[in-house]
Amino acid sequence: MRDKLIDFILENLDIKFSVILEASCGEGQLTIPFIKKIMEHIDNFSIIAYDLSTGPYSKSLGILKKKIEKEGFQDLVTIIQGDVRNMEVIEDETIDFIFSNDLFCDLNRIGLEKTLNEFYRILKHKGQMAHAEYAPFPENFAQNLFIEADIHSLDTSEPKPDWFSPTSDEIAVLMHKIGFKDITIKYFQTGIHINFEEALKAFKEWTVDPKFIERHKEDLRKFGIETPIEHVVFCSK
Numbered sequence: 179m180r181d182k183l184i185d186f187i188l189e190n191l192d193i194k195f196s197v198i199l200e201a202s203c204g205e206g207q208l209t210i211p212f213i214k215k216i217m218e219h220i221d222n223f224s225i226i227a228y229d230l231s232t233g234p235y236s237k238s239l240g241i242l243k244k245k246i247e248k249e250g251f252q253d254l255v256t257i258i259q260g261d262v263r264n265m266e267v268i269e270d271e272t273i274d275f276i277f278s279n280d281l282f283c284d285l286n287r288i289g290l291e292k293t294l295n296e297f298y299r300i301l302k303h304k305g306q307m308a309h310a311e312y313a314p315f316p317e318n319f320a321q322n323l324f325i326e327a328d329i330h331s332l333d334t335s336e337p338k339p340d341w342f343s344p345t346s347d348e349i350a351v352l353m354h355k356i357g358f359k360d361i362t363i364k365y366f367q368t369g370i371h372i373n374f375e376e377a378l379k380a381f382k383e384w385t386v387d388p389k390f391i392e393r394h395k396e397d398l399r400k401f402g403i404e405t406p407i408e409h410v411v412f413c414s415k
């Protein structure tokens with residue numbers, strides 16, 4: 179799915195960037211395949227892999243570092259542990275392309291606005307962005323259970339976001355207010371279906387409230403869970 183998402187993002191961009199920032203790289207689920215793909219298009223690039231890496235994600239950057247070493251990508255990637263709401267370690271207008279997957283769902287509205295302001299500050303003139311997120315609207319029971327399970331996570335990260343994920347309109351309006359241009363929303367079909375047993379395993383990882391699981395056991399058995407469609411918001415400075 180992530181390989182397809184990368185293709186989808188790259189197909190919708192004017193690929194001529196050399197300094198790239200992945201915001202919320204996590205353990206590199208997108209970073210590694212992204213580097214391999216981008217190598218097919220450009221020779222000279224570097225990537226900053228940026229993540230807070232705390233709480234349930236505290237081991238992510240260590241895992242990413244090992245993956246980078248295994249692939250021999252050390253000269254291409256700089257790992258930075260930091261908060262996207264305050265990226266003072268990165269200078270103004272130094273980045274050509276910023277992308278993220280599943281970051282905005284972890285921020286609240288104020289945090290999202292601060293983050294987009296930071297992205298605007300560090301992006302070069304004519305720099306581009308692409309941000310992907312599961313849409314917060316279910317198409318069926320299985321997607322509804324996916325969204326509800328996420329909302330019932332006992333994860334204590336602060337501040338607790340006030341949404342499953344922001345709507346694409348919400349993101350677009352904030353981007354426009356800040357000054358971004360060429361704002362375009364595209365939809366990426368995910369439709370990953372997870373059966374009952376696999377869902378229970380995933381819920382452990384996501385620390386979903388056991389009371390929620392108990393309450394919905396029958397529906398979970400019947401429908402499983404399914405990922406909603408992803409919206410990808412593209413824009414430029």
Ligand SMILES: C[S@@+](CC[C@H](N)C(=O)[O-])C[C@H]1O[C@@H](n2cnc3c(N)ncnc32)[C@H](O)[C@@H]1O
Nearest residue numbers: 202203204207229230231235261262279280284
């Ligand atoms: C759901 S994971 C997504 C990871 C990866 N992007 C992927 O596609 O699998 C969310 C990531 O956002 C990071 N994150 C959450 N809030 C953050 C913040 N304020 N600043 C930087 N990273 C943050 C977390 O540490 C975590 O790695």
